[in-house]
Amino acid sequence: MFMQSPPVERLLESLRRLPGVGRKSAERYALHLLTLPPEISEEFSAALIAARRAIGWCPLCKNLTDIMPCAICQDPKRDCTTICVVERPTAVLAIEKGGGYRGLYHVLHGVINPLEGIGPEALQIDTLIERVQKNDVKEVIIATNTTAEGEVTALYLAKRMAEFGIQATRIAHGVPMGGGLEYADDVTLLRALEGRLPL
Ligand SMILES: [Zn+2]
Known part of the structure; x- marks a missing residue:
């Protein structure tokens, strides 16, 4: 056949x-x-x-882009003291669609998953730490998905950020547990960002 x-x-x-x-x-x-x-x-x-x-990875935020650095990293109107950390480029698209967030991003390209042998070193965490050390970053918003792996990754990141005296916050209200950010509507996502809590 x-x-x-x-x-x-x-x-x-x-x-x-x-x-x-x-x-x-x-x-x-x-x-x-x-x-x-x-x-x-x-x-x-x-x-x-x-x-x-x-299309390649932005050298700064690791999002997908056709220009280097990407349009968001190059935009002088964005607040470069705030970085929102997400798992995948789809989450950047979802948050940008809402239009209420004015900071920068960092794409991890996955989450910590011990069962699948994915440790922090397999993700874009070193590049995030490099960014917060080199730049005047005041807040890192951790917007990983609300799955068990997303939560483990959020706690790990909060601990690492504390080492450098950076305030880590976690998106809070409205994002369904076990859900992917790309499935939340614009308003839910914006509320979740606004209602973030210190970790
Ligand atoms: Zn970028």
Whole structure:
């Protein structure tokens, strides 16, 4: 069967790296892509390669960006004494959509997860510490998700920030426990940021 041929297996494997895509969805997407006219499938892969090459990590906040440093880090109107720490670039998008936050960000690219062998050294924590040491940062808002791993990471960060005399606060009201920040609505997120508490 053609679905077992090595090139199709490779495509299925690639599609399964997408969030929420299991074996069945991967097969459905693969079949769809293979049924499209060749020029459309080729444009699909060319667009993916071009976008991937154009986007990298901001050298300062580690968010995804097409300019270095990113537009937020370069914006002179942003309050550079406040850094909001998030797990993923999706959380920056969610908070920016609300429009009420005027500080900077730092993207960890994950959370501490001992069960999966992810320790602090695997995350963008050293780069955060470097930033708070080099710059006049007064407050670090920890906006990791309210999952068990997000809480462990928040406590770890608060302890590290205390070593450098930096006040760490945690987003509070409204963000559902066990939830991802990207699923909260704009108002809930803004309230959570405004209602942050010292850790
Ligand atoms: Zn940046």
